[in-house]
Structures are given as C-alpha cells and as structure tokens.
Amino acid sequence: MTKVEAVIQNSKLEAVKSALQEIGVEGMTVLEVRGHGRQKGHTEVYRGREYSVDLIPKTKIEIVLADTMVDKAVQTILASARTGKIGDGKIFLSRIDEAIRIRNDERGEGAL
Amino acid sequence: MSNRNRPITWWFVILLIVAFAQCVCAQSSTAASPSSDTATRLAKLEQQVADAKGSADNAWMLVSSALVLMMTGPGLALFYCGLVRKKNVLATMMQSFALMAVVTVLWALFSYSFSFGAGNSFFGGFQNLFLRGVGATPDPDYAATIPVQTFMVYQLMFAIITPGLIAGAFAERMKFSAMLLFTAIWSILVYDPMAHMVWGKGGLLNASLGGRFPTLDFAGGTVVHVTSGVSALVCALYLGKRVGYPKEPMPPHSVVLSFIGACLLWVGWFGFNAGSALAAGSLATSAFVATHFGAAAAAVGWAGAEWIRNGKPSVLGGISGAVAGLVAITPAAGFVQPMPALLIGLIAGVFCYWMVAVVKTKLGYDDSLDAFGVHGAGGTLGAILTGVFAVSAVNPIFKDAHGNALPSGLIEGNAHQLLNQFVGIAIAWALAIVGTLVILKFVDVTIGLRVSEEEEVQGLDLSQHGEEGYYWEASA
Numbered sequence: 278m279t280k281v282e283a284v285i286q287n288s289k290l291e292a293v294k295s296a297l298q299e300i301g302v303e304g305m306t307v308l309e310v311r312g313h314g315r316q317k318g319h320t321e322v323y324r325g326r327e328y329s330v331d332l333i334p335k336t337k338i339e340i341v342l343a344d345t346m347v348d349k350a351v352q353t354i355l356a357s358a359r360t361g362k363i364g365d366g367k368i369f370l371s372r373i374d375e376a377i378r379i380r381n382d383e384r385g386e387g388a389l
Numbered sequence: 390m391s392n393r394n395r396p397i398t399w400w401f402v403i404l405l406i407v408a409f410a411q412c413v414c415a416q417s418s419t420a421a422s423p424s425s426d427t428a429t430r431l432a433k434l435e436q437q438v439a440d441a442k443g444s445a446d447n448a449w450m451l452v453s454s455a456l457v458l459m460m461t462g463p464g465l466a467l468f469y470c471g472l473v474r475k476k477n478v479l480a481t482m483m484q485s486f487a488l489m490a491v492v493t494v495l496w497a498l499f500s501y502s503f504s505f506g507a508g509n510s511f512f513g514g515f516q517n518l519f520l521r522g523v524g525a526t527p528d529p530d531y532a533a534t535i536p537v538q539t540f541m542v543y544q545l546m547f548a549i550i551t552p553g554l555i556a557g558a559f560a561e562r563m564k565f566s567a568m569l570l571f572t573a574i575w576s577i578l579v580y581d582p583m584a585h586m587v588w589g590k591g592g593l594l595n596a597s598l599g600g601r602f603p604t605l606d607f608a609g610g611t612v613v614h615v616t617s618g619v620s621a622l623v624c625a626l627y628l629g630k631r632v633g634y635p636k637e638p639m640p641p642h643s644v645v646l647s648f649i650g651a652c653l654l655w656v657g658w659f660g661f662n663a664g665s666a667l668a669a670g671s672l673a674t675s676a677f678v679a680t681h682f683g684a685a686a687a688a689v690g691w692a693g694a695e696w697i698r699n700g701k702p703s704v705l706g707g708i709s710g711a712v713a714g715l716v717a718i719t720p721a722a723g724f725v726q727p728m729p730a731l732l733i734g735l736i737a738g739v740f741c742y743w744m745v746a747v748v749k750t751k752l753g754y755d756d757s758l759d760a761f762g763v764h765g766a767g768g769t770l771g772a773i774l775t776g777v778f779a780v781s782a783v784n785p786i787f788k789d790a791h792g793n794a795l796p797s798g799l800i801e802g803n804a805h806q807l808l809n810q811f812v813g814i815a816i817a818w819a820l821a822i823v824g825t826l827v828i829l830k831f832v833d834v835t836i837g838l839r840v841s842e843e844e845e846v847q848g849l850d851l852s853q854h855g856e857e858g859y860y861w862e863a864s865a
Contacts, residue, residue, distance in 0.1 A: 321640060322695075322699050322701075322703060323640050323641055323644075323703070323705055324705060324706070324709060324745050324746060324759065325742075325745055325746025325747065325749075325750060326635075326640075326746075326750070328638045328640050
C-alpha cells in the first residue's frame with residue numbers, strides 16, 4: 278500500500294477531487310496548509326508597516342491506495358492540478374505498513 | 390388553574406380595577422375645567438411649547454447619549470480588537486467594556502461632581518456627590534431645555550470612552566488589574582479636571598462661561614483626544630515595547646472586525662459631536678454635517694496618501710483615515726462651516742497617516758494601536774485648526790457687552806483665539822503627561838503594570854481572563 282501526498286494550489290482542489298473520484302478513489306483526507314517551495318510570497322502593508330508573507334496557503338490531499346492504483350492516481354493528479362506556473366505543488370509517495378478499518382477491524386488492502 | 394392560584398388572581402384583578410379607576414378619575418378631574426381667560430390659556434400654551442421644545446431636545450440628547458455609549462461598546466472594542474493578535478482579542482474588548490462599568494460607577498458617586506460641579510477654575514467640587522441635585526430640572530448654565538440628569542448621563546458616555554482610547558497604547562501587554570486601577574485614577578485625576586476646565590462652571594478654559602483662556606472645544610478635542618492620546622504616548626514609552634516588536638510580524642488578526650468598529654464609531658460620532666450642541670436645533674445640524682464631512686475627507690486623504698506611497702489604498706487605511714478626521718473635527722464641529730470641515734478632514738487624514746506610517750516607525754515607540762498618532766496628534770491638529778476656522782455665523786460663542794457676536798477664529802479676524810487654543814492644548818498635554826506618569830508609577834509600584842513575558846506570549850485572553858476568543862475546534 279502506498280500513501281500519496283499531494284500539495285496543490287487551493288484553486289485546483291475541486292478539479293483534483295472530481296478527477297480522483299472518477300477513477301475510483303474512494304477515500305481521501307484534505308488539509309489546509311501553509312508553505313512554500315520556490316514560490317515567492319507577497320508583502321502586506323498595515324498602517325505603514327510591511328509584513329512579508331512567505332508561507333502561502335495551499336491544500337494537501339492524502340490518499341492511501343493499493344500499489345496497483347498508484348500510477349493512475351499520480352497521472353490523474355498531475356493532469357488536474359497542473360497550471361504550468363511555479364507554485365503548482367508536489368506529490369510525495371511513501372510506503373504504508375498497515376491500514377485498519379475502525380468500524381470492523383478489517384485489515385490490508387480491503388480496508389482502503 | 391390550580392386552587393392555589395385563584396386568590397392571587399383575584400387580588401390582581403382587584404388591583405387592576407383600582408388602578409384603572411384612579412386613572413379615569415385623574416383624567417376626568419383635569420378634562421372638565423372650564424376655559425378661563427386668554428392670559429391663562431396663553432400661559433398654558435407657552436408652557437406647552439416650551440415642553441415640546443424641551444421634549445425634542447431631550448429626545449435627541451438621550452439618543453446622542455446612546456450613540457456615544459455605542460462608540461465604546463462595541464465601536465471602539467471592535468475597532469481595537471481587530472487590530473491585535475487573535476490571542477488578545479477578548480482582553481482588548483474587555484478593556485473597553487470594563488470602563489463602561491467602572492467609569493459609570495465612579496461618575497455616579499463623585500466624578501460628575503468633580504467635572505461639572507460649580508467649583509473653581511480647575512475642579513468641580515463636592516456639591517453633586519452621589520448626584521445630589523441632579524434631577525429633572527434643567528441647569529441653565531449647561532443646557533436650559535433638558536433635565537440636568539440627561540446632561541449628566543450624556544457627559545458620562547464621554548468619560549467612559551476617553552480612557553478607553555488610551556488602551557490603544559498598552560494593548561497586548563498590560564495587566565487587567567493594573568489597567569482597571571490606572572484608568573480609574575486617570576479618570577479622576579486627568580479627565581475630570583480637564584472636563585471641568587473646558588466645560589465646567591468656572592472652568593479656566595471654558596469659552597461659553599467666561600473662562601480666563603477660552604478654548605474652543607466643541608465636543609472634546611482637548612478633553613478627550615489630546616489627553617488620552619498624549620497619555621497613550623506616555624504609557625507606550627513607560628511600559629516599553631511588546632515582546633518581539635518590531636521584528637516579529639504582528640498584523641491585525643481581523644480587519645473585518647476593525648471595519649465594523651470603525652463604521653460604528655463614525656455613526657456614533659454624530660451623537661458625540663452633534664449631541665454636544667445639547668439641543669436639537671440648527672447648531673446640532675451644523676455639527677452633524679461638519680462631522681460627516683470631516684470623516685469623509687479624511688478617509689480620502691489617508692487612503693489617497695497610501696495609494697500614492699504604497700501603490701494600493703488599504704481598507705485599514707480608509708477606516709483609520711475616517712477616524713482621524715472624526716478626531717480632528719471633534720473640537721471644531723460646532724464652530725466651522727462645511728467647506729472648512731472638509732479641509733480639516735483632508736489635512737487630518739494626511740497628517741495622521743504620516744504620523745503613524747512614518748514618524749512612529751522612525752522614532753520606534755510601540756503605540757500598538759496608534760492612540761497617539763490618531764488621537765493625540767489628530768486632536769492637537771484639530772484644536773489648532775478650530776482656532777483658524779471658527780466663525781461666529783455658525784456659533785456666536787463670543788459676545789460683546791450688548792450681546793452682539795464677536796469674531797471667533799482667525800479667518801474671521803480673531804487671531805488671538807489661536808493663542809487661547811494653544812493654552813488649552815498645552816494644559817491638556819501637561820496634565821496628561823504629568824498625571825499619567827504619576828499614576829503609572831503608583832500602579833507599577835503597588836501592583837505592577839505589565840504581564841510577565843510568559844503571559845504575554847501565551848496571550849492575555851488566556852492569562853488574564855481564562856478564555857479563548859474563537860473556539861472553532863469545539864466538537865459539534
């Protein structure tokens with residue numbers, strides 16, 4: 278089982294969510310995060326004082342999939358989240374040791 | 390209905406019948422009097438006309454009192470709390486709210502007497518302790534057509550908001566207990582004497598009642614804004630900067646709340662300025678218009694200056710500008726014409742923007758919410774411009790021995806008035822500086838002024854009040 282973490286632009290959440298649901302991904306966790314890669318932030322001014330905001334609001338989607346689904350999911354995310362500009366985000370893959378359904382203690386890929 | 394309730398119900402019905410019968414009897418006894426001679430009827434008519442005028446004035450003054458209270462709660466509370474960090478939102482609101490309670494009690498017990506009693510040049514005296522003598526009868530020296538009790542409660546709202554403005558300077562780092570003690574003593578030692586000097590019977594600076602240095606201050610440019618603004622500067626310097634200032638970013642946590650507060654202040658200010666006419670006539674209208682124009686022009690001024698300097702006009706700049714204009718027009722509202730009101734506003738908007746965005750940064754003091762930059766500086770500017778633009782056509786405040794109006798301000802030919810304005814301003818500055826320093830030292834030595842660094846970092850909401858302003862993670 279593989280965990281797919283995708284940090285994407287806030288404005289792309291709907292597109293990515295719909296696309297993933299279309300290919301059969303049934304579960305996901307969505308977080309509001311702040312961060313940056315190479316994207317520069319912006320400056321805000323309050324009563325003459327400048328504040329540079331370099332932690333930019335982003336959306337993070339976490340999904341855990343059977344290994345067979347991972348490639349398709351990554352392609353889907355890339356296609357729906359890309360704008361071509363700096364700040365599009367990144368996808369990270371990591372191995373998952375176990376998945377457990379709380380309701381009935383089902384384990385393994387069946388729990389996904 | 391149970392058996393137990395029946396006797397009570399019967400007694401209630403009997404009581405109602407008796408009360409009704411009384412009303413009917415009372416009415417019939419007055420209705421049946423025969424119309425007597427013309428003189429009596431005329432006297433009665435004159436009394437009714439006077440009562441009607443008094444009713445109109447009193448209605449306006451009660452509304453004005455409510456408007457000014459609204460300026461503190463929630464106007465100022467919201468305006469200030471939006472500017473601080475989330476962890477201090479409640480504490481900042483509490484500072485305004487506590488004054489609504491504490492100053493009221495002090496005012497009722499003795500502060501009204503200290504301010505408006507018939508005392509000497511500096512102090513009102515003890516005649517109206519516990520509001521003795523403050524009832525339905527008007528006091529012609531203050532306001533001839535409204536109960537003096539209305540006048541008292543109107544002035545109370547000013548006494549409440551004035552120390553609230555100082556909170557802008559020590560926000561996010563003052564102990565709540567210290568704030569209470571400080572503002573209670575400040576209200577008595579600084580506000581009451583200043584109010585007495587400018588507005589009280591025998592006051593040294595009272596322009597309407599023959600003060601030695603008549604200072605034109607219609608609604609409190611010196612009494613409210615200069616005293617609180619300068620005191621704020623003293624507090625900011627004495628208490629020192631917030632932990633992390635100026636390196637750590639401390640942007641306003643909610644410009645939305647500040648916006649709502651500022652708009653409530655603008656609307657409430659009609660009670661503050663136009664209500665200072667103490668009647669519902671054309672002077673109130675004139676002050677109303679001047680107030681509104683001053684606010685509008687200043688908003689344009691500040692936002693415009695920002696647009697030029699930063700490339701974008703900000704919402705915070707717009708509302709701060711409006712407040713600065715309202716501050717500057719406060720002493721002038723009932724003395725100047727509409728066009729000068731626009732000019733006063735415009736100058737105040739740009740000047741206060743410069744004070745806040747340039748001077749404060751250069752000098753490096755931490756006046757967290759710009760109490761000095763807006764109220765101290767804006768109030769001083771407004772008091773000076775009042776001496777320039779006051780005209781007797783709007784308000785014949787100075788009269789010669791025959792009752793003819795004398796020139797008020799510079800543009801009418803009375804250059805001397807500017808000197809009087811400076812005297813009033815200087816006294817306000819001096820009283821604020823000395824009084825505040827003494828009180829700060831006293832409170833610091835007895836209970837300590839500032840929270841500990843740990844409490845400051847944790848936030849005043851938790852450390853002083855045990856509360857959080859936004860508990861959005863609470864389970865559904």
